[in-house]
Each structure stands twice: as structure tokens, then as C-alpha cells.
Amino acid sequence: MSYAFDPELAPWVPMINDLPFTDIAAARAAEKVMTANLPVYEPARPVDVRSALVPGPEGASQVPVRIYTPVGAEAAGSGLPGLVYLHGGGYVLGSPDFCHSDLLRIADQVGAVVVSVDYRLAPEHPFPAGLEDSYAALVWAAGHAAELGIDPARLAIGGDSAGGGLATAVALLTRARGGPALRMQYLGVPMLDDRLETPSMRAFTDTPVWNRPIAEICWSHYLGGEGRRGGPDVPAYAAPARAADLSGLPPAFVYVCEFDPLRDEGMSYAQRLVQAGVTTELHLYPGTFHGSVGLPGTAISQAMVSDVLDGLRRGLRARSTR
Template sequence: MDPELEAFVPLFPKADLADPVSSREMLAGLAVSVPAPDVSGMTVEDVMVPADPAVPVRIYRPQEAHGAIVWLHGGGFVMGTVDTEHPWAARLADLSGAVVISVGYRLAPENPFPAAFDDAYAVLSWAVDHAAELGVDPERVAVGGHSAGGGLAAGVALKARDEQGPRICFQLLNQPGLDDRQESWSARNAIDTPWMNRDKVAAAWRHYLGGAPATPYAAPARAEDLSGLPPAYVGTAELCPNRDEDIEYAVRMLRAGVSVELHQWAGTFHGSQAIVSAEVSQRQLAELGAALRRGLAG
């Protein structure tokens, strides 16, 4: 493990989703401990996107943005809000120059699949329809997310392809949760990895699926055909249960003719980029911004 990251491991809370309410409180506490982002060069606005029910979003508009991303937070489908995602959504907007639409999707287990997925797709449709109001080109709208949010983004891209829905120009998938089956080597052997381990992943999928069988929109790794998807950036962490399923998904997209950039970050663990003082985290965050800038430029 990267020495700068390893020093922080004892400070991370236990990897557990047994109690969703306390898990949400814990994440909220972690979020406020992160250094506040600089939003002086952008406007930040909270909006309710019309849907059934309406979906809260927080929109970050840098000056002279030419593209946008519908951004979906992590949290094992159970945790996270636009407030806990604020440090990361703001940094992504600053580093990429893109309008970032951070989505406050419904959480499991109270709202199992397809609630969060439907919220994400509704916001994507709204973003494309309202691109002029957002000040961006409707042909330059991406989807992306971290962890569970990355899985949601990948599922949204599949549905948009299948139903000839809103055009997505790019996928930004950071350590996405893609496969409920947990059959890969990294999933089976991530017993004591920091923050996210095999048991926590299993709990996340149980909460999200609510006992129903997984579909490709819920678990994109189950999709048989990955052709026709938007170009993608896939970032993985070495000490992460999702690592191998993410790499396999990237390779399958490549074999299906999708342009993919894949970066496996040595010495990192799931979510370790939250340790912003570490040099490797700074490189990870900068690369996410640069990858999105490239993806929106086409």
C-alpha cells in the first residue's frame, strides 16, 4: 500500500452497512472533515428535477463550460447525498471545467432497484433537454460516478443505448460497482481491505436488489453485449473488491469496439482518493478531471 495512504487506514471507520442509518451519519461526518473545496470560480445551485418523485440535484457551473456530466455519488447504494458529495463534485467541476450535475438519488434499502437507477436516468434526460439552460452543448453530456454511482452510470449508459435514449458522449467510471455475483479474484479475496471489503459489498447488493434478481441495468457486468456504448475512462484501485470486475468490463468494452482508457492505481484502496493530502490521491483527482475534459471534447 502507498505509505501516505497506509498512515490513514487506522482512522477509517469499520467497513459495515448493517445499519444504514448509522452508516449515513458516519459518512456525513467524514464529508465535513474533508477540506472545503474552492467554489469561487463557479456558481452552485440546488434544483429539483421534475420526475416521479422529483430528484434533488446540485449543479456546479464553472465559467465558460462546454459540456456537462451527470455525476452519481458512491456509498454502496445506501449512503450519500448532494451534501456529502459536495467536496468531490466541486473538485471535479474545477478540474474538468465541466458543468457537474450531482444527483441526490433515492437510497436503499428503503428504495431498492430501480429507484436510484430511475432517478439517474431522469436526470440524464433532463440534462440533455435543458442543455441550453445549463450553457452546454447537448451533444456534450457525459455520465459518471464513483463506486455504486459508477455502476449506476454504466447502467444508465446501457439503457440509453438500448432505448435510443439521450445521447451520452462519455462515461467516467471510477471504481464502479458492476457485478453482484462477486466471483472475481479481487472480490473473493478482499476480506480485510480498508473501507470496502467483500462483506460490505455483499451487504450493499442485498440492500440495493431487495431480494430481486439482478438485471444488466442493476449490475452492468451481466450485460452480454457492450457494443455501441460511449467511450469510457475506467479507474480502479489495487486493494479494492471491484478491481477485477472493473478491469474485465473495460476489456469487454474494448473487445466490443468501445474506446476505453483504463488506469489501475497501484497501492491504493477503494475510496482512498478521499485522503487528499496524499500525492497519489492528488494525481487520481487531477486525472479524473483531465479525463472528463478530454471525453467532453470528443
């Protein structure tokens, strides 16, 4: 298909090499090379970065996390806002390394403590492994808020792509289990629906970075086999678009891209949140595709980053540090 990409984004499209999702080992190797070549954000003031192992779900191993703490940020009351962040990668790829610069920026410019979760990946660890790891990290962060310098009343869950899907599921799971109180949920281009029936998912079979064939592979791995994808027994904690009741969830910041198969499921979920009485902010960026937020030197990407940072500040009631 021909797509009306933003004129500043269009030159990037031929340079984007889609990862070989049909071979997960090869895709992970290619991702490591790509990650090593990413530019690193330079914070305006120091951000302390450290790694830790936190208790995992019952019967599972510890969960690695990476903690970003802005040095010298002004805390209001009992601490800084906190964000438990879940990386993208279609539930089969990704690591804290890939989103390192993004989280340095959030810690620096939002003035928040960020806990980045290295959750287990499919196909080796299908649902609910990644979800339970993410929830365990949230529970740990809330329980160690004072040690981390986090105000427990300003704790959020968030992520992008598959991480946005996990963040959505964690919010649902936290509501069901009576878990930590969440100030907001940040859902960037969230991956929410295994049924793959929305107009955008049906139409966008060859878009860069993410498209329907890739979605089919990743959902099948995450759900433990191709035969389960789209079937009647997939729980809402795996595919949050299936959740019937969205009431009582934390306020949400959602953004989607025009030429992204995930566009319609994100927009639909945001609309349903509003209808359920959940304060929700939705951004749709014209001319963009999955991953556009990470492309440097374009006005639309800069606007996307600015909106995310501002949304986090407002959602967490944090002062701008710039």
C-alpha cells in the first residue's frame, strides 16, 4: 500500500530494516546491534542509574529492574513521582537497554523515579509470565517507595507497544487484586487485542516496524501457540481489549499513530475508558507509523515526545525540570 507519511518521516522509511520476527533468535540478535547504535540522551543534570533484583511471582525467579533517580530533583511532600515502566518488543523482544535513553529523559525532564522492568519474554515464557513479573515489580516499588524516594500517592504504570499492553493489563490486575494505588496509566501505542479484527489491523499489512504479519507471530508466541490467538478462552489480562468492565481504573494517557495496525485498538480502549468514567487523554498523530516517536530531527516526533513528557508531568502532578 501507499501511505501518506509525514514528509519529514517519509525519508526514514527506506532506512528502516524490519526485524526478522519469523526467527526470534535472529530478531533478538539484530535488536542488540540496533540498540548498541542508538544515541544516548544526555540529561541536563545527573540521573543515578542502578540495577537490582526484586522478588518475582510465587514460584518464579527474581525480576531484574533498572532504577533511574534524578539527582537533586525537588520532591514535594513525601517524595518524587514514580513510574514503573514496561518496554516494548511484541512480548518476544526488548530489554531495558532499548528504552534507556527514553527513561533517562523522563527521569530528567519529568523529575520522576523510573523503575524499568526486565520481564520474561515469550515464546520461552508465554502469558502470564511477563504480566506477573510486571505486577511483582509494581508491588515491590510500592512497598519500597520510601527507599526509592517515591511518593506512593504518585505512582504510575506505563509502557509502549507490548509494554503499553502489559501496563494496561497490570492496571486491570491491580484493580482485581486490590494492589498498589495508581495515579495514572501511560499507554503508548498499546498492543491490546489478539483478535486482529480492527480496520487498521486488517489494512496495515506492510507498514514499517509493525504490521499485521508481525502481530500474528507475536500474539501466537505470547499466548502459547497459534491455535489460541483469537479464540474464546483468551483472558482480558492477556488481551485487555477483551475486558468488559473498565470502571475504577486509573486515569490514562494514550497515544496512537495513524499508520499503525495498533491504532484502532488503542483508540477504542481510550474511548471505552472515557465511557466508563475514567479520565483519559488521547492523542492521534497524523502521518506517523509505529516507532515514529523515536526518530530524531522531525517536528512530529519532537511533538510526540513533548506531549508524553507533559502528560506524565500533569498526570503525576510533577513540576517541569526544564
